[in-house]
Structures are given as structure tokens and as C-alpha cells.
Amino acid sequence: MQAALALADAEGLEAVSLRKVAGALDAGPMRLYRYVDTKQELLELMVDSVYGELPEPTGSSWAEVLRSIANGIRDAALRHEWFADLLGGRPHFGPATLAHTERSLAALRAAGIDDVDTMMGVLEALDLYLIGAVRKEITQRRAERATGENEREWQHKTFPYMARMFATGHYPTLEEAVHDARHRSAAEVFELGLGYLLEGMSHHLKL
Amino acid sequence: MQAALALADAEGLEAVSLRKVAGALDAGPMRLYRYVDTKQELLELMVDSVYGELPEPTGSSWAEVLRSIANGIRDAALRHEWFADLLGGRPHFGPATLAHTERSLAALRAAGIDDVDTMMGVLEALDLYLIGAVRKEITQRRAERATGENEREWQHKTFPYMARMFATGHYPTLEEAVHDARHRSAAEVFELGLGYLLEGMSHHLKL
DNA sequence: GGCTCGTGCGATACAGTGTATCGAAAAATA
DNA sequence: TATTTTTCGATACACTGTATCGCACGAGCC
Secondary structure, three states: OHHHHHHHHHHOHHHOOHHHHHHHOOOOHHHHHHOOOOHHHHHHHHHHHHHHHOOOOOOOOHHHHHHHHHHHHHHHHHHOHHHHHHOOOOOOOOHHHHHHHHHHHHHHHHOOOOOHHHHHHHHHHHHHHHHHHHHHHHHHHHHHHHHHHOHHHHHHHHHHHHHHHHHOOOOHHHHHHHHHOOOOOHHHHHHHHHHHHHHHHHHHHOO | OHHHHHHHHHHOHHHOOHHHHHHHOOOOHHHHHHOOOOHHHHHHHHHHHHHHHOOOOOOOOHHHHHHHHHHHHHHHHHHOHHHHHHOOOOOOOOHHHHHHHHHHHHHHHHOOOOOHHHHHHHHHHHHHHHHHHHHHHHHHHHHHHHHHHOHHHHHHHHHHHHHHHHHOOOOHHHHHHHHHOOOOOHHHHHHHHHHHHHHHHHHHHOO
């Protein structure tokens, strides 16, 4: 289990094969089936284990609580990039996941939200946003790292490709936006969307 | 290509293997490498082809435009469930994807947003939300279908599992929420979060 | 204590996967 | 037409997740 985590952190999710994990423990391929029925189950255990790392939500207002939850998940995904790939992919009901939901709900209640429908609503909506935001940020981070390691490919393939596309004249607004808009970092976009979401909740809930 | 799409629609993304796609065309396994360098590239073509199906954004206000974009993507994911698995996973720069972004930006401008930074900001934030919302809704749909087909497993495994978990007394708030909160359908949660997001934008942008 | 029997374990086997290789066929050049 | 170059796809390879099943080991009985 910890072996699987370490392997995923070190070499990425696609390197996590039952053989390699078992090999890291000096065991045969089928050894893991004593603890797990299928590979999906191993992945779910890994996800649950990350939920177990998440810090207690903090903050006195519900907005601060939601912000701290969001940042906790984002930070975890930056530590374990594979977490982003698994997030939202299967329903997760592991003990640590349930405990994290419990802590989140309790923190919201402590911050003054007493209606369960409201609590669940804001938490579910935040979850939807987080799944996508974290996923896209990690994707972008990987892309940047790849083009950083190999800038030649970027300059010889992607850039001329975009130039050709723009030269067709089919994308005038997009071209203008790419040229004129200031480039926001992934972290900025994350904050931006989170801000919109929380502000919308605050007005909608009249809190 | 169309063969890959049909295969993914019919049997799911994991059934899309180069051999099966080529087989559907009465060709050898390597035949596809004439059109594609790697399997990832095939998947990217599939994603781009779905972007090509998306309807023109409609609406006279920017909020209506964003709503129509959101619904267009959601409907596409409901048609092609595998689309949700691929969304946000890799950077997509296909022609149809670019065209979709172009149409979205143009529609926003036509609806009165003239600042490129604002246009990009709301579109990126919406994108983050959509990736997660669509992904989770499809996941949930699959889970419901699976337990629908095989309700015995749900009743003999998941339900007692949750009951045991609650019986530990570690999740009092969660237990209360599960019992007392009204169950929202995936579509409702999608709308709820989208409403929060748009309302937040509207107040933040003072439009 | 010795012997049988049942059970659980994990090496081996299998049906797949994505893709590198390389001989042959086709196209282009002279 | 002869020769070179390019294109192409069948075969091979390394690897995946998991079903199978012979074997070793421990419990139960005489």
C-alpha cells in the first residue's frame, strides 16, 4: 500500500502495476490479491489514503472553511499528482474519505450553517469545482514540465501549429485573446473560479 | 475514427484498443499508425470530434451564453460518456476545440463583454467547473446503472458497509446529513453549482 | 503421534494491450 | 526499364490484470 503510494509519487500512476508494487515488496504478482480483489480497489485505497492526509478544515466563517478545504485538496494533488487523475473517477467511500466529509460538515456547522440541505449543497458544488480545477491544474503542470524538458518540440511543433491555425483566419477572437489577455497562472485561475463560486454562494444563501 | 467513436459509445472507453478499432475496419493492428502516432493522439482526435458536435452558444446575456455552453458540454457527455473521462486529462488543441473556444468568445463579446481578460477569466473558470461536474455526474450515472443491474450487490455489500461505518459513531454529522438531507439528483447539483458560479461572476463583474 | 483431508496460497499461464522492428512491396527517380 | 527510395503492415516483444490449479501446510480424527 505505502509501496503503491511511493511508486505513484515517484513514477506516476501508469507505473503502478500489480507486478511492480508486489516486486517492491519482494513478492509474486498475485501476492496483492490477499489484500485487494482488483486493481481498482488498490487505487481506491490509495485515494482514501490521500484523504487521510488532508488537514482539518479551519476558519470561523463558512467561506473560510470552504477555502481551507479547497486548498487542502489542491495541496494534496500537488504533492501526489496522480490523485488528480483518480479524483471523481469512481465513487469513493473509504473510511478516510468519509472522515474528511464528516470533518467538513462539522466545520460548516460550527461556522454557523445549520441546515443540512445547505451544507450538502455547498459541499457538493465545491466538490464539483475542485475535481475539475485540480485536474486541469495538474494537467497543465505536466504539460509545462514536458515542454520545459523538451522545449525544442514545443517550438518546432506546437508553436508553428498554432501559428498556422491562426493564419487560417478562422479564430480571430481567440487569436486576439491569446495575444492581448494577460496570461493567468493555474493558481490564479484556481483562485478566480473559487472566488466566483464562494461569492455566488454567499449571495444565494444570503449569509 | 468514426469507428473508434462508435466503439467507445457502444462498449466504453476501455474497449477502444488499436486492434479492435482496426479490426472494425478489417485492417491489421498497425494500420491506424498511418493516421495517428500514438493512442493518445487517437483519443485526442475523438475528443476534438465531440467538440465539433457542440452546438453554437446561444443567448443574449453573457450568463445565458455561459449556460448554453455548459449545457452543450453536459449533453455531449451524456451522449458520449467516455468524453467525461477524457475531459481535462490532456491539453486539447484540435481544430474543433479551437473553433468551439472561438465561438464561445465571440458569443461572449456579442453579449456585451468586451474586455478580453474578463472573457478568458469567466470561460476558464466555467471550464474548470464543467470538467469536474461532468466527470462526477457521469461517474454517478455509471454507478447507478451498475447497482441497478445488480441491486443484490448493493444491498449485500455497500449498504451494510455504510451501516457498519455509521455504527462506529465516528461520522455523526455525515450520518445526519445522509438521513435528513433531501437527495439531489446529479442534474440538480449541476444546476446548483452552475448557479452559484454564474451568480458569483455577476456580482464580481458588476454586470 | 501418525495419517488423512481441506483449505488457502502464489507460481504459472492466458488473453489482452501499445508499439518497435524490419522484410517486402510500391513509388519515384534516372 | 533499372535502380533507388519510400511506404507499409504482419510479426514480435515486453508488459498488463487476473483465472487457474498443483502444492504445501495445518487441523481433525483414529
